[in-house]
Every structure is written in structure tokens, then in C-alpha cells.
Amino acid sequence: MPRTVLITGATGTVSTALMDALEGAEVSLRALVRDESKAEGLRRRGVEVVVGDLGDPGSLPPAFADVQDVWLLTPNGPRAPEHNMNAVWAARQAGAERIVRLSVVGAAHDAPNRSGRLHALSDRETEACGMRWTILRPHWFMQNLLNEAGDIAATGTFSLNMGSARIGMIDVRDIAECAARVLLDGPERHHGRTYTLTGPRSMSFDEVAGQLSLTLGRSITYLPVSDDAKRKTLLGYGVPVWIVDMLEEYAQAYGPGWGDFTTDTVAGLLGRPPHDLAGFLRDHAAAFTPTDGN
Numbered sequence: 001m002p003r004t005v006l007i008t009g010a011t012g013t014v015s016t017a018l019m020d021a022l023e024g025a026e027v028s029l030r031a032l033v034r035d036e037s038k039a040e041g042l043r044r045r046g047v048e049v050v051v052g053d054l055g056d057p058g059s060l061p062p063a064f065a066d067v068q069d070v071w072l073l074t075p076n077g078p079r080a081p082e083h084n085m086n087a088v089w090a091a092r093q094a095g096a097e098r099i100v101r102l103s104v105v106g107a108a109h110d111a112p113n114r115s116g117r118l119h120a121l122s123d124r125e126t127e128a129c130g131m132r133w134t135i136l137r138p139h140w141f142m143q144n145l146l147n148e149a150g151d152i153a154a155t156g157t158f159s160l161n162m163g164s165a166r167i168g169m170i171d172v173r174d175i176a177e178c179a180a181r182v183l184l185d186g187p188e189r190h191h192g193r194t195y196t197l198t199g200p201r202s203m204s205f206d207e208v209a210g211q212l213s214l215t216l217g218r219s220i221t222y223l224p225v226s227d228d229a230k231r232k233t234l235l236g237y238g239v240p241v242w243i244v245d246m247l248e249e250y251a252q253a254y255g256p257g258w259g260d261f262t263t264d265t266v267a268g269l270l271g272r273p274p275h276d277l278a279g280f281l282r283d284h285a286a287a288f289t290p291t292d293g294n
């Protein structure tokens with residue numbers, strides 16, 4: 001009998017890449033979604049879908065029933081530890097064997113950002129969950145650059161409040177493949193391990209602009225802006241204040257070098273180096289390119 005893996009965050013960036021990475025593997029996939037209208041695409045790819053909400057413990061038992069492995073991804077927000085708690089409890093009640101949890105780089109009780117401190121609470125809870133567990137702490141996603149793709153396509157520039165920060169950014173596809181590796185290995189193999197995952201190089205955003213220019217064949221420029229300017233832009237796009245504050249805390253930490261490192265953990269897990277930025281940009285070039293009439 002193949003093991004059943006419950007995928008949380010199933011409509012989001014990382015979990016979608018994880019389901020891609022598990023395509024064809026000897027596991028049954030079940031996805032938790034909040035909204036039945038988002039189930040169709042998942043069902044088309046052969047994933048069983050159960051509707052439930054991590055914020056509503058009463059909705060969770062059907063999703064967790066008869067599951068061996070839980071891929072636990074909590075969305076960013078002040079309720080993240082509550083969501084993690086509800087999932088861990090539902091998994092325990094259902095007799096699940098293992099939790100593989102997505103945390104964040106630098107998660108710690110004294111992290112300089114609230115996301116890191118909230119993730120630390122959930123990491124501690126997961127470590128004490130009584131099941132087998134593994135925690136993945138990825139660095140800044142290369143996919144975050146897609147938020148700048150509209151500006152890059154339209155103006156050849158992108159504006160961040162990152163100053164001259166250098167970051168060991170990672171392609172989400174590598175996170176997904178590491179998660180898939182852990183889930184496909186037996187529950188003892190990675191039990192009790194916390195893996196900090198990065199890309200192959202720590203890069204500044206001037207270097208990112210240079211790589212964008214090379215890949216796209218036209219000049220792209222990084223424009224450093226103040227926290228206030230970025231805040232105004234994000235609020236203008238309707239980004240919630242809590243998220244804007246959190247992003248500002250990260251930017252303030254990254255500026256002086258908090259994210260300036262890499263690890264060899266992805267290579268250790270996958271037996272190949274992580275994707276570099278050039279590969280990521282090549283595969284997403286269309287998103288950064290003006291469409292006809294733009």
C-alpha cells in the first residue's frame with residue numbers, strides 16, 4: 001500500500017512545486033483546500049481533495065484520517081502557530097506517523113523578524129509532537145522576484161528596500177525536491193533533522209539585475225528605495241499591513257548581512273547542486289518580458 005501524504009498549502013507556491021516533484025512517485029496525495037472551487041485543478045492531476053481550514057480544528061479530521069505523512073505549510077500571518085497547532089493535533093488524533101514542516105531561514109525565538117519568531121514556536125511544537133518529524137528552513141525564494149516581474153517587463157527596473165543586501169536565495173523547485181526526498185525516504189531516515197536550504201550563491205540585487213540583463217538581453221536596473229517608499233507601494237497594491245511590516249523587518253535584517261550565507265544541504269539531500277539564478281530566470285523569462293502592446 002502506498003503511503004498517503006496530506007499536502008497543506010496545496011494551492012500555493014511551494015506545495016504546488018512539491019506535488020510536481022512527487023508526480024509519478026509511489027505515494028497517494030491528498031490535498032487540504034479551504035475552498036471547493038480550487039479543487040478541480042488538483043483533482044485533474046490525480047490528487048484527492050478534502051475541504052478544511054487550518055484555522056478551524058473541527059474541519060480537519062476528514063482530511064487527516066488514514067494519513068501517514070503530513071506536509072505542513074502554514075501561511076504567513078499572526079495566526080501561523082495556531083494553524084500549526086491545529087494541524088499537529090489533528091495529525092496526532094488521526095494516528096499519523098510523520099510531519100514534514102516548512103519553516104523559514106533563521107527561525108528562532110530571537111529572530112529579528114516576527115515571521116522567524118512565529119515559525120520558531122511551531123518548530124518547537126513540531127519537535128515535541130510525538131510523531132516522526134523533519135523541519136525545512138528555506139532561504140529567500142527566487143520566486144519572490146516574480147513579484148517584480150511586471151515592473152521589470154514594463155520599465156526595465158525594479159525597486160526594493162534591500163539596499164546592498166546579499167542573500168543566499170533558493171529556487172522553490174529545490175525546496176520541493178528536498179521535501180519530496182524526505183517524504184519518499186522512510187520516516188526514520190530524516191527524523192529529528194532540521195535542514196537549512198539555500199541556493200548555490202549569495203547575491204546582491206545589483207547582481208540579480210546583472211543576471212536579468214544577461215538572460216533577457218536588455219538592460220535591467222535595481223533601484224534601492226527606502227522602507228517608507230516600499231511600504232507605500234505595497235499598501236497601494238493592497239498587501240495587508242501585517243505582511244508589509246514583516247517584509248520590512250526582513251529587509252532591515254538582510255541589509256546588514258543577516259541572509260548573506262549558503263549551505264550545502266540541498267546538494268547533500270539531492271546529490272546535485274541547487275539551481276542557480278540564471279536557470280531560474282531562463283525558465284521564467286516570459287514573466288519578465290513585455291508582451292506585445294505593452
Ligand SMILES: NC(=O)c1ccc[n+]([C@@H]2O[C@H](COP(=O)([O-])OP(=O)(O)OC[C@H]3O[C@@H](n4cnc5c(N)ncnc54)[C@H](OP(=O)(O)O)[C@@H]3O)[C@@H](O)[C@H]2O)c1
Nearest residue numbers: 009010011012013014034053054055074075104138140141
Ligand atoms: N517567500 C519566501 O521567501 C519564504 C522563504 C522561506 C519560508 N517561507 C515560508 O513559506 C510559507 C509560504 O509558502 P508559499 O509561498 O508556498 O505560500 P502561498 O503561495 O502564499 O500559499 C499559501 C497557501 O496556504 C493556504 N492557506 C491560507 N490560509 C489557510 C488556512 N487558514 N487553512 C488552510 N490553508 C490555508 C492557501 O490557500 P488558499 O488558496 O485558500 O488561499 C495557499 O494554498 C510561509 O510559511 C513562509 O514563512 C517563505
